[in-house]
Amino acid sequence: MMSSSFKQYDFKPFIMDAIDKLGFHAPTAIQEKMIPMIRKNQSAIGQSQTGTGKTHAYLLPLVDQVEEERQQVQVVVTAPTRELAKQIHAEVKHLTDGTAIQSKLFVGGTDKQRAIEKLKTQPQIVVGTPGRINDLIKEQALLIHTATSIVIDEADLMLEMGFLEDVDQIASRMPEELQILVFSATIPEKLKPFLKKYMENPQYAHIEPKQIQAENIEFVIVPQKSKTKDTVLYQILTSINPYLAIVFTNTKSKADEVADKLLEKGLRVGRVHGGLAPRERNKMMKQIRDLEYQYIVATDLAARGIDIPGVSHVINYEIPSDLDFFIHRVGRTARAGSSGTAITIYEPSDEDALNQIEKKGITFKHQEVKNGEWVTLNDRHKRSNRVKTENETDQKAKSLVRKPKKVKPGYKKKMKYKMEQIKKKERRKNRRNNN
Incomplete structure (x- = not known):
């Protein structure tokens, strides 16, 4: 039907061709809500979980509005991680293929002088991490005063990783009549002052998380009982012999603490969190992809924006306080048609959180490891x-x-x-x- 297809938006022919090549048949819920707002040049906040089509919700209308003949920066897209920035830039390239629209990617951990050289001609679309974009602005190499739209993607991660100050400085150098588009899975309280500063009466689109796609995931809960959580985790990890397991903690300090304890026990453990320097994280991601580790201890940074292939098991060392993150975490496994296992260690104080997760359509197996063997327990x-x-x-x-x-x-x-x-x-x- 015309109303449920992309034809209703009357995009330029090259955008429609790109949509066909990407195999999109109809807009997702977040796209249906955001595209009309963006086309009216309204500032807006889009809140929805990973995998709902957020990236194309802003790229399709923004790329469509770029003036090819105007060789100035028109759109700036910021992302908290270089991995996510690269993924976004790849999508921009798909959409602009065969056109005169120029886009450039600027992320940390790359040669800044080379980036400055690239800016002898200003691109129409800039994608990158806030720190590097801000550096290039300060060097007066990147001229963003001509831009009419800025996207702040994964805004809650921007906050967690301490990048909002850079975003603040970027936005302050842009025109007053600026379209600001904020996308985030959650809107934490600490993010609200920033939103209030730049967005007077933003439009708001919130897509409720769907039930977890659980067909290929086995969900297991393991009680901590009288043992330490580290002991329970070690018993789990040594009994499952995973292809690749991600252990999720709620904080960077806890991730380091857990990783160090597992390393002491002789396990091949990597770590991924916002506290790693860009060079360290680059190296870590390469080692993970080269399968140098069997276990990764991570914060929710790895649950979104970073694609780690081949994850057979996800273990929640701690249940996230925002249960939307539970969905992001378990979504790291059972990708591309494969199966996976999500194991959650729990204590009595987690009962309410587990009940809330069950309401999202999850059925847990109640088990524990005894003498290296998995044993089924009574219904909790x-x-x-x-x-x-x-x-x-x-x-x-x-x-x-x-x-x-x-x-x-x-x-x-x-x-x-x-x-x-x-x-x-x-x-x-x-x-x-x-x-």
């Missing part, structure tokens, strides 16, 4: 259901046995006896119903 809900039933039985017994108006010696004993009889009867009834 069984105990809480039993406690609930016991409480209900107590309440019923109390309501049925009333204190007599005239009390005689020993009345408390008699009341207690009657209550116990009622409880026994209720327990027998509950057992019959459950069998």
Whole structure:
């Protein structure tokens, strides 16, 4: 149908050709909401999970609006990691193939002088990491005062990795009438002052996370019990013998701590988090792709924007406080039609989070490792259901046995006896119903 296809947007012929080559049949939910706003030159915030088509939600309308004959910077796209910036730039190249539109990629860890040489001619589209783009602006090599749109992709990761200051400086050198497009899986509280500073009345599109695509993923939860979490993790890792496993922690310091402990035990462990210097991370990613490691300890930086092929297992050392990240994490495995396993270590305080995840359509296997073997445990809900039933039985017994108006010696004993009889009867009834 015309209304659900890309024809409704009346893109230039080269964009429509690119869409055909990419095999896109109809816009995704985030594209349907964002493309009309962007085409009206409105500033907007798009919030949706990974894999929903966010990149093309902004690239299609922005590339379509580029004036080929104007050899000035018109669009700036910032991304928190060089890996993501490279992926975005590759998509720009697909869209502009065969046109006179020039785009340039600028990321850290590359020769700055060479980048300055490239800027003798200003590209119409700039893609890169905020630090390197800001460096080139300061060198007066990159002239962004002519740009009309800036994209801040994966804004929550920008915040986590400390790049918002660079983005702030870039935006402050751009025209006042600037279209700002922010894309993020989550909108943390600390991001809001930045958004308020630059976006007066932004349009907002929030696409609720879909249920996790669980067909090819086996979900397992492992109780910590009386052991240390590091002991449980080591038992899991040495029992699964993965092709490649990512262990997720919530902070950079915890990732380093866990990686160091696993290294001490003789495991081949790499690490990926925002605290690594650009050169270190480049080297680490190369080593991971060359399969020098069997285990990677990472923060949520690796859950989005960095494509690590061949992940057979994902282990949640900690459950993320924002459960959308659980979806991003487990999505690292079972890619391209392969299967995978997602294992989560939990403690009693995680019960509510696990219940919330189950509401997203996940069914967990409840297991633990004993003497190197995987053992199936009772349903974790069984105990809480039993406690609930016991409480209900107590309440019923109390309501049925009333204190007599005239009390005689020993009345408390008699009341207690009657209550116990009622409880026994209720327990027998509950057992019959459950069998």
